[in-house]
Amino acid sequence: MIKTEKTLDMAKTIKVRVEGMTCNHCKMNVERNLSQIEGIGEVVADPDHNEVVITGDHVDLEKIKSTVESIGYSYKGE
Template sequence: MNTATYTVEGMTCGHCVSSVKEEVGEVEGVGAVDVDLATGLLTVSGDGPLDSEKIVAAVEAAGYHVAARP
Protein backbone atom coordinates (compact mmCIF):
# COMPACT_ATOMS: atom_id res chain seq x y z
CA MET A 1 0.00 0.00 0.00
CA ASN A 2 1.26 3.49 -0.90
CA THR A 3 0.74 6.41 1.47
CA ALA A 4 1.33 10.14 1.02
CA THR A 5 0.83 13.04 3.44
CA TYR A 6 0.05 16.62 2.48
CA THR A 7 -0.35 19.82 4.51
CA VAL A 8 -3.59 21.60 3.64
CA GLU A 9 -4.24 25.25 4.48
CA GLY A 10 -7.59 26.94 4.93
CA MET A 11 -9.62 24.24 6.68
CA THR A 12 -11.49 25.59 9.70
CA CYS A 13 -14.32 23.15 10.47
CA GLY A 14 -15.77 19.70 10.02
CA HIS A 15 -17.43 20.71 6.76
CA CYS A 16 -14.00 21.63 5.38
CA VAL A 17 -12.72 18.18 6.33
CA SER A 18 -15.71 16.50 4.65
CA SER A 19 -15.22 18.51 1.46
CA VAL A 20 -11.56 17.55 1.19
CA LYS A 21 -12.29 13.89 1.96
CA GLU A 22 -15.03 13.76 -0.67
CA GLU A 23 -12.98 15.37 -3.45
CA VAL A 24 -9.76 13.44 -2.76
CA GLY A 25 -11.68 10.18 -2.31
CA GLU A 26 -12.83 10.42 -5.93
CA VAL A 27 -9.27 10.47 -7.30
CA GLU A 28 -8.40 7.28 -9.16
CA GLY A 29 -6.19 4.99 -7.09
CA VAL A 30 -7.12 6.51 -3.73
CA GLY A 31 -8.42 3.90 -1.31
CA ALA A 32 -8.47 5.79 2.00
CA VAL A 33 -8.40 9.44 3.02
CA ASP A 34 -7.75 10.80 6.51
CA VAL A 35 -7.87 14.51 7.34
CA ASP A 36 -6.74 15.94 10.69
CA LEU A 37 -8.29 19.38 11.13
CA ALA A 38 -6.04 20.32 14.06
CA THR A 39 -2.79 19.74 12.17
CA GLY A 40 -4.02 20.31 8.61
CA LEU A 41 -2.60 16.97 7.56
CA LEU A 42 -4.17 15.00 4.73
CA THR A 43 -3.07 11.37 4.52
CA VAL A 44 -3.95 9.46 1.37
CA SER A 45 -3.37 5.78 0.73
CA GLY A 46 -4.05 3.33 -2.06
CA ASP A 47 -2.97 -0.01 -3.45
CA GLY A 48 -1.35 1.43 -6.56
CA PRO A 49 0.61 4.56 -7.38
CA LEU A 50 -0.86 7.83 -6.11
CA ASP A 51 -1.01 10.74 -8.55
CA SER A 52 0.13 13.74 -6.50
CA GLU A 53 -1.00 16.25 -9.13
CA LYS A 54 -4.54 14.85 -9.16
CA ILE A 55 -4.67 14.83 -5.37
CA VAL A 56 -3.54 18.47 -5.20
CA ALA A 57 -6.09 19.38 -7.88
CA ALA A 58 -8.83 17.68 -5.84
CA VAL A 59 -7.87 19.65 -2.72
CA GLU A 60 -7.98 22.86 -4.76
CA ALA A 61 -11.37 21.85 -6.24
CA ALA A 62 -12.63 21.59 -2.65
CA GLY A 63 -11.48 25.19 -2.12
CA TYR A 64 -8.25 24.70 -0.15
CA HIS A 65 -4.51 24.98 -0.74
CA VAL A 66 -1.80 22.34 -0.42
CA ALA A 67 1.11 24.00 1.39
CA ALA A 68 3.39 20.99 1.45
CA ARG A 69 3.45 17.66 -0.35
CA PRO A 70 5.67 14.61 -0.51
Protein backbone atom coordinates (compact mmCIF):
# COMPACT_ATOMS: atom_id res chain seq x y z
CA MET A 1 0.00 0.00 0.00
CA ILE A 2 1.37 3.41 -0.94
CA LYS A 3 0.61 6.20 1.50
CA THR A 4 0.34 9.59 -0.13
CA GLU A 5 -1.20 11.58 2.70
CA LYS A 6 0.73 12.96 5.65
CA THR A 7 -2.19 12.28 7.98
CA LEU A 8 -3.62 8.83 8.58
CA ASP A 9 -7.05 8.36 10.18
CA MET A 10 -9.00 5.46 11.72
CA ALA A 11 -6.65 3.71 14.21
CA LYS A 12 -3.70 3.07 11.96
CA THR A 13 -0.41 1.47 12.89
CA ILE A 14 2.72 2.71 11.17
CA LYS A 15 6.40 1.95 11.52
CA VAL A 16 8.96 4.74 11.17
CA ARG A 17 12.74 4.70 11.20
CA VAL A 18 14.44 6.76 13.89
CA GLU A 19 18.22 6.83 14.16
CA GLY A 20 20.25 7.78 17.21
CA MET A 21 18.52 5.67 19.87
CA THR A 22 21.28 3.76 21.65
CA CYS A 23 19.83 2.66 25.00
CA ASN A 24 16.72 2.11 27.09
CA HIS A 25 16.71 5.79 28.12
CA CYS A 26 16.53 6.77 24.44
CA LYS A 27 13.67 4.30 23.94
CA MET A 28 11.70 5.76 26.85
CA ASN A 29 12.42 9.33 25.74
CA VAL A 30 11.08 8.69 22.22
CA GLU A 31 8.04 6.78 23.50
CA ARG A 32 7.17 9.44 26.08
CA ASN A 33 7.46 12.37 23.69
CA LEU A 34 5.63 10.77 20.77
CA SER A 35 2.80 9.51 22.99
CA GLN A 36 2.07 13.12 23.96
CA ILE A 37 1.06 13.99 20.39
CA GLU A 38 -2.72 14.26 20.05
CA GLY A 39 -4.23 11.25 18.31
CA ILE A 40 -1.44 8.82 19.14
CA GLY A 41 -2.47 5.95 21.40
CA GLU A 42 0.56 3.66 21.62
CA VAL A 43 4.26 4.02 20.85
CA VAL A 44 6.82 1.21 20.96
CA ALA A 45 10.43 2.11 20.17
CA ASP A 46 13.07 -0.48 19.26
CA PRO A 47 16.57 1.02 19.49
CA ASP A 48 18.21 -2.20 18.25
CA HIS A 49 16.45 -1.90 14.88
CA ASN A 50 16.04 1.92 14.75
CA GLU A 51 12.26 1.50 14.50
CA VAL A 52 9.25 3.02 16.22
CA VAL A 53 5.78 1.49 15.89
CA ILE A 54 3.02 4.06 16.36
CA THR A 55 -0.70 3.35 16.67
CA GLY A 56 -3.39 5.99 16.81
CA ASP A 57 -6.62 7.39 15.49
CA HIS A 58 -4.94 10.40 13.92
CA VAL A 59 -1.25 10.00 13.10
CA ASP A 60 0.38 13.16 11.75
CA LEU A 61 3.76 12.29 10.20
CA GLU A 62 4.95 15.91 10.22
CA LYS A 63 4.34 16.17 13.98
CA ILE A 64 6.12 12.87 14.51
CA LYS A 65 9.10 14.09 12.47
CA SER A 66 9.33 17.44 14.27
CA THR A 67 9.00 15.80 17.70
CA VAL A 68 11.69 13.19 16.96
CA GLU A 69 14.08 15.86 15.67
CA SER A 70 13.33 18.25 18.56
CA ILE A 71 14.56 15.64 21.07
CA GLY A 72 17.78 14.97 19.19
CA TYR A 73 17.12 11.94 17.00
CA SER A 74 17.04 11.56 13.22
CA TYR A 75 13.68 10.84 11.58
CA LYS A 76 14.22 8.68 8.48
CA GLY A 77 10.59 8.18 7.39
CA GLU A 78 8.41 5.13 6.99
